[in-house]
Amino acid sequence: MKSKGHLVYLILFALFLITAAEWIGTQSIPIGNITINLLPLVFAILIAMILGTAIFRRGIMKKVYSKENVNFASKYLIYIMLPLMARYGADVAPKLREILDVGWVFLLQEIGNLGTVLLGLPVAILLGLRREAIGATLGLGREGELAYISEKYTLDSSEGRGVLSLYIIGTLFGTLFFSIIAPVLHALGFSIEALAMSSGVGSSSMMVGASSSLIALAPDQAEVINSYAAASQLLTSFLGTYTMVFLAVPLQRFMYNLFTGGKR
Structure with missing residues (x-):
């Protein structure tokens, strides 16, 4: 039951990341004749990395980044x-x-x-x-x-x-x-x-x-x-x-x- 509870946190966190990244959207940075495009995927990974650091990995975030969730994500990542x-x-x-x-x-x-x-x-x-x-x-x-x-x-x-x-x-x-x-x-x-x-x-x-x-x-x-x-x-x-x-x-x-x- 504990692992299932942690999985719920992981799913909700994934939905949060998707919403936040899509809200930010694709950001274009023009440098002369060159345009650098920062995609929502980049922002999603950056947010996940920052919130996964020791400073933020407390309370609910500790449950999101639990060992069970990490193993689950590693195993089923390919299906995504x-x-x-x-x-x-x-x-x-x-x-x-x-x-x-x-x-x-x-x-x-x-x-x-x-x-x-x-x-x-x-x-x-x-x-x-x-x-x-x-x-x-x-x-x-x-x-x-x-x-x-x-x-x-x-x-x-x-x-x-x-x-x-x-x-x-x-x-x-x-x-x-x-x-x-x-x-x-x-x-x-x-x-x-x-x-x-x-x-x-x-x-x-x-x-x-x-x-x-x-x-x-x-x-x-x-x-x-x-x-x-x-x-x-x-x-x-x-x-x-x-x-x-x-x-x-x-x-x-x-x-x-x-x-x-x-x-x-």
């Missing part, structure tokens, strides 16, 4: 991501013919999924991480990586803490980075279509950050930008899973053993 896939499909369908005409370009970008292992793993190990690096560098720490790590190691493991840390960091700073880099690359001469395709890196928040910045630059091409970004995101989420399992995982295991001698 499933409706996103349905939304991607709805965005892709109206522009399916145009997307198929340039389909090979979307497929080519999947090679980039190995970049986190090739570049990130050596840096993580150099910084002193061990098994945490497995979760933190398998990908961008999005839904696919989260599901794989949680199934193979559980989210309460060192690997799980690595992927969850990257998930939080990516949501907070990745969105800001993509909101900035997309208009910067456009100013350097990259086409709107190319940048829209590259927005789908496997992260919904990063994709929205990049595509929103592009739409702010070219509002007349909003439908094309959304369709290309969603198609790219859908392919990354689908094909990226196979790239992760059959390429990234063996490569990461080889590199990890090479750099650490297999030490935990």
